[in-house]
Each structure stands twice: as C-alpha cells, then as structure tokens.
Amino acid sequence: MTLWHLLAAVALIGPVFSSLQTAHSLNTGLGGYAASALSGVLLGFVFSAILWLTTKRVFLRFTTSSATMQTLMAVLIFSTDILWITMAVWSAECSCPALLHAI
Amino acid sequence: MRDATRTRNTVNSGLADVSEAQTFEGSRDSVTGYGTPCDGGPIDPGVDPTTTETVAPGPPEPASPEPEPDPGDNSSPPTSSSNAGSQTEPPRTGTRTGYCFVKGLLNGGVGTAGAAILTVAVATGAAPEVVSAGLLVAGGAGAALLVRDFMHSGIGGRAYDIGLFLGGAAVGGASTFGVRYAITGETNLSTGIVDFLGVNKVLDPRLGNPVGAFKKGPDLLGGAAALLGAGSGASLLGKGYCQ
Numbered sequence: 001m002t003l004w005h006l007l008a009a010v011a012l013i014g015p016v017f018s019s020l021q022t023a024h025s026l027n028t029g030l031g032g033y034a035a036s037a038l039s040g041v042l043l044g045f046v047f048s049a050i051l052w053l054t055t056k057r058v059f060l061r062f063t064t065s066s067a068t069m070q071t072l073m074a075v076l077i078f079s080t081d082i083l084w085i086t087m088a089v090w091s092a093e094c095s096c097p098a099l100l101h102a103i
Numbered sequence: 104m105r106d107a108t109r110t111r112n113t114v115n116s117g118l119a120d121v122s123e124a125q126t127f128e129g130s131r132d133s134v135t136g137y138g139t140p141c142d143g144g145p146i147d148p149g150v151d152p153t154t155t156e157t158v159a160p161g162p163p164e165p166a167s168p169e170p171e172p173d174p175g176d177n178s179s180p181p182t183s184s185s186n187a188g189s190q191t192e193p194p195r196t197g198t199r200t201g202y203c204f205v206k207g208l209l210n211g212g213v214g215t216a217g218a219a220i221l222t223v224a225v226a227t228g229a230a231p232e233v234v235s236a237g238l239l240v241a242g243g244a245g246a247a248l249l250v251r252d253f254m255h256s257g258i259g260g261r262a263y264d265i266g267l268f269l270g271g272a273a274v275g276g277a278s279t280f281g282v283r284y285a286i287t288g289e290t291n292l293s294t295g296i297v298d299f300l301g302v303n304k305v306l307d308p309r310l311g312n313p314v315g316a317f318k319k320g321p322d323l324l325g326g327a328a329a330l331l332g333a334g335s336g337a338s339l340l341g342k343g344y345c346q
Contacts, residue, residue, distance in 0.1 A: 001235040001316050002325040006332070009243030010250070017247050070297045089251050 004055060007081045012048040014085055015092035016040035022096040035103055036096050043095065047088035051081055203259040203345035207266025210341050214267075215274040215334030222330070223285040231286050232317035239317075242329030245336020252339055256346065263345035267338055271331035279327035287320035298322070 019040030062073050226234045253264045
C-alpha cells in the first residue's frame with residue numbers, strides 16, 4: 001500500500017463524506033441522505049478513477065527518464081492529486097444541493 | 104410573557120441621585136449589555152421582537168452614565184450613543200491563530216501516535232492485507248475529513264488543521280518504520296520517493312493490483328500518510344474553540 005493508493009482512496013471517500021455532510025446541513029430526510037450518498041459514491045468513483053488512470057499514464061511516460069526527473073514528476077503529481085481531491089470534495093458539495101433541489 | 108418592573112440607581116454624581124425606572128415586558132427578566140433601538144446600539148438578535156422597553160420620564164441622565172456590567176456577560180457593550188455599534192473588542196487574531204496552531208500540533212501528534220499504537224496492536228493478530236486495507240480506509244476517511252474541514256474553517260480552524268497536519272506528519276514519519284515492521288516484519292525498505300509513490304508497482308503488473316499491494320503492507324511514505332490521515336481525522340473532534 002503506497003501513497004498513491006491512499007490518494008485514490010481519499011478521492012473516493014471525500015465526495016461521499018462531503019455529500020452526506022451537505023445533506024445533514026440541509027436537514028433532508030432519509031431519501032435525501034440516500035440520494036446524497038449515491039451521488040457522492042458516483043462522483044467519488046469518477047474522480048478516483050481519473051486520478052488512478054492519469055497518474056499511471058504519466059508515470060509510464062516518464063519510465064525511461066532520469067531518477068531526478070522521476071522524483072520531480074512524483075512531487076508534481078502528488079501536488080496535483082491533492083488539488084484534484086479538493087476539487088472532488090468541492091464538486092460534491094456543490095452538486096448535492098442542486099440534486100436535492102431537483103428531487 | 105410577564106411584566107417586570109424594577110428601579111435601580113445608576114448614577115450618583117454628587118449633584119443629584121438619578122433614578123431610572125424601567126419597565127420590561129418580554130420573555131426575559133435580565134438586562135443584557137446589548138444596546139437598544141433607543142440608544143442606537145445594536146439590537147440583540149436573540150431578543151423577542153415583541154419586547155418593549157419603556158423608560159419612565161424623569162430627570163435627564165448625565166452625559167456619560169456608565170452602565171453596571173453584568174457579571175455573566177463577557178461582551179463589551181457600547182459606552183456612548185455616538186459610537187454605539189462601532190466599538191468592538193479589538194481582535195486578537197494572532198494570539199488565537201497561534202494558540203490553535205499549537206493545539207492542532209499537539210492533538211495531531213497525539214492522535215497519530217494513538218493510530219500507530221492501535222495499528223501495531225491490530226497487526227499482532229491480523230493478516231498484513233487486512234491491516235493495510237484498514238489503515239487505508241481509516242487514513243483515507245481521516246484525510247477526506249481534514250480536507251473538507253480545511254475548506255470550511257475560519258483562520259483559527261485552518262491554523263488548527265495545519266497544526267494537525269504537521270504534528271501528524273512528524274509523528275507518522277517517526278513511527279512508520281515500526282508500524283511497517285509490526286505488519287510485515289520487513290526491515291529492508293526502499294527510501295526513494297519514486298518507490299514510495301508506487302511507480303514500480305505500477306510498472307510491474309504482478310505488484311500493481313491492490314491485493315498484491317496490500318499483502319506487501321504499507322510502505323514508509325504510504326504508512327506515514329495513512330497514520331497521519333487517521334490520527335488527524337480523529338483529532339478533529341478536539342477542535343473545540345478553534346473553528
């Protein structure tokens with residue numbers, strides 16, 4: 001289990017928590033919680049899969065590069081992944097009220 | 104609703120005793136330090152809008168009557184009508200930020216140490232892949248909570264979160280080798296950041312699958328990050344004053 005696995009897990013879990021917290025703050029009923037959890041899981045899967053596949057592709061591209069270049073890319077990707085996770089949490093937070101309003 | 108009438112001596116200036124009769128008709132029977140619509144001060148939002156205050160006619164008040172402070176009220180009420188509402192307690196943002204940062208630093212360190220001890224305790228009786236998967240879920244959930252909390256906190260809360268992160272990173276980094284050893288019994292560990300990020304496991308399909316990664320246990324950086332996440336997530340409960 002590496003840091004990369006952990007980042008993918010955070011990208012998966014973060015939107016779920018965010019959706020549930022938003023539903024809690026909106027005082028929705030049981031159906032609202034279920035819809036929020038479902039949308040959070042879907043968003044989490046999408047964001048996590050994109051993070052996983054993109055990171056893998058970028059690492060594969062720099063396989064033949066020097067060790068310094070690989071290290072630099074690793075740090076850059078780690079920073080980008082943190083931003084990506086923040087975006088995942090934020091998007092779940094924004095989409096959840098809209099979804100609940102539509103329902 | 105009940106009526107309460109009380110009279111109090113507010114000023115004894117030497118010239119004359121000024122008595123003020125106040126009649127309150129509302130849901131509360133104590134005078135707070137908040138201003139009223141009469142003196143231009145801010146209205147307590149908690150007051151029942153039907154509350155009325157009637158001041159009995161009497162001799163005019165002197166220019167600067169200091170109201171008696173309510174011992175249970177820590178707010179600073181306006182002292183004159185000219186600048187009522189604009190005078191507030193000076194902000195002590197720096198002190199609060201520093202306090203919250205140190206508090207987060209300590210709580211993050213303690214929480215991460217607790218997570219490390221718990222992981223070692225579980226590792227004595229569970230398989231490496233089970234411990235790794237549990238650590239991954241706990242770390243991921245804690246980190247997600249920390250990210251969300253950071254997005255929604257004020258300056259004190261963010262200082263607390265940064266303190267949590269640094270304290271957790273320090274303790275997690277210091278304890279990750281021992282945790283890893285407790286899980287897998289392995290001491291020959293790589294130290295390159297590329298290995299930590301799992302690039303070798305990506306390139307080798309035999310090790311790139313999650314089960315294989317879990318069987319090998321957490322590597323040093325992944326274990327430290329997972330411990331940091333788990334400890335920080337638990338330490339968010341102790342945020343208290345730092346919001």
